[in-house]
Amino acid sequence: MTETELLMWARGPALQVATVIFLLGILVRVLEILVLGRKANLAEARGSAVAGGLRPIVSRSFPDSGTLRRSTFNVVAGYVFHTGFFIVLLLFAPHILLFRDVFGFGWPSLPTQIIDAITIVTIITLLAVLVHRIQHKVMRYLSRFQDYLVWFVTILPLVTGYLAFHRIGLTPTMLLAIHILSVELLMVVFPFTKLMHAFTLFMARYYNGSISGYRGVNS
């Protein structure tokens, strides 16, 4: 297989397979939660379960002052790598072009120098997150193989994208093929791991808030 063939495979069949696993996997994971259902609450309500449930979908993105003070690194690093990842994913010109090719519309991009800087910051933050996970006694205790795997498949597209953009080490074709394959690895791993939190956290926050909201508490 030549480099060009590898790139064509990564862009073609591999992407299709990865997309199917990604979407079907997410669907299965979400459905298997919903089918379990929950019992109706027979106690007389004090507040609204729905309003209580919707509130933390937004508010849980902002920590209480005690958590911010006690777990500053977790909170700050968490913000940085999540926002960094999404900025690079959604506001880098070639990514938007790819999206436009498939769906026929796009949106303005950020200058590449800024994307470049954000990529470096995000990679450094993820490295720090790994060190923190290994050093912090609670995180180390809770961590399983999956936590390190998820870290790896998350940082990989950032690193391969950075190398591809700067054409470091290999030919541009090879670098681009590797970058695309790293994204596909992330997509394939996604439904099998805690990466699912990107979708299920909205359900978790809703359930939490509705349980409390019913009793008249903002959680």
Added chain:
Amino acid sequence: MSASFERGINAFKEQIDAPVAAFFSSCVRCGLCAEACLFYTETGDPERTPINKLEPMRRIWQQEYSFWGKLASSLGLSRPVTDADLTEWETLVYDSCTLCGRCSMVCPVGNDIAYMIRKMREGMAASGHAPEGLIGATRRAVTIGSPMGVKLPALQAQIRHTEKDLGYSIPVDVEGVDYLLLLSSMEIMNFPEFISAIARIFKHAGVTWTISSEAFEATNSGIQIGVSEIAAELVERIVAAAAKLKVKYVISPECGHAYMAIRWEGPNLIGRPYDFKVVHILELLDELRAAGRLKTSGKETQRLTYHDPCQISRRGGVVQQPRNLMHEIAADFVEMPETGTMNWCCGAGGGVSSNERADEIRLKVFNRKKKQLDQIHPDAIISACSNCRIHLEDGLEEYEMDIPVLSLTETIAEHLLDREQNEGQEP
């Protein structure tokens, strides 16, 4: 309660619902819940991280209710939960958790961890892994009617004492009144002044009420240990008494878990809504205050703070009412840092105080409350849960802190406006 490992595993499975599955699916193992839990912050033991207390139940969810987990199990790739695992987790689930729910407030993905611990105890109890102390309390609750073994004659004796002091009678088994008052055993045995306080306040406010000789116990050990059938049986006793006496309301006394049991879990345990309403005593007192039926005179001048019982505020929704009442009777009311729904637990709720094995750790984690108190230096602490009060007193003694602990209801009773004396001033 015939317990077996198999029954336990089945109980775990029965407990898993959509919220539990959403919570386990969302955990990223960030560890933030550890810093919200006094059993971690005061011991530094990572195994006491709230989400870790659920690990056996998480594995059962994964292996039984997730597609990939089931696939892995069928290929022999997963490790089934063993009886030894449950033995190992017993002290985490019962001794190192008060169901206070503070972790449920901080989890960034929104996991209600306390909701899951409550469910996990069903599996633990069914598999024979509940602590001796709680088993004893539950047995006494079923056979005697009180987890502390308080029988009707003991209550009657306290009522007679109170009647002698007050000079008027305490209503027992009176039909057709508005309110049925429940009591916790601790109030009957340790704080009988509570009965007197209620009698004086209700006389002052013109509230018609009664105590039932058949169902006076408000607490519910079935919930703390995690046996829903027993919890339901205890709730049914109250429902039957309320129906017999034809009351409109049942009053949950100054006890956090009693409120959770009768107000929020009760109808779900018995599988039908009530024909009466449940009010917490503080809700009722605040309603009476707002309606102008409860009038106080004079204020405490010492520096007072209010300790929120977890099941009343964070898990129960009675947050503002005690503050309205505090302002009525306190000239210098100071809040603890991190208060209301973010208050730190005293360390003895959720059955921990009934579990002698946890005596050492509950006093150790009281250090969290000490740190809070050290920041505001109150002259006295007011609370609304006899279990909190007893543990606060224990903890303060352990840490050589000389701060009295008072009941909000009793303090209000001390400040009732003497209507006869003040009649001339009424417009």
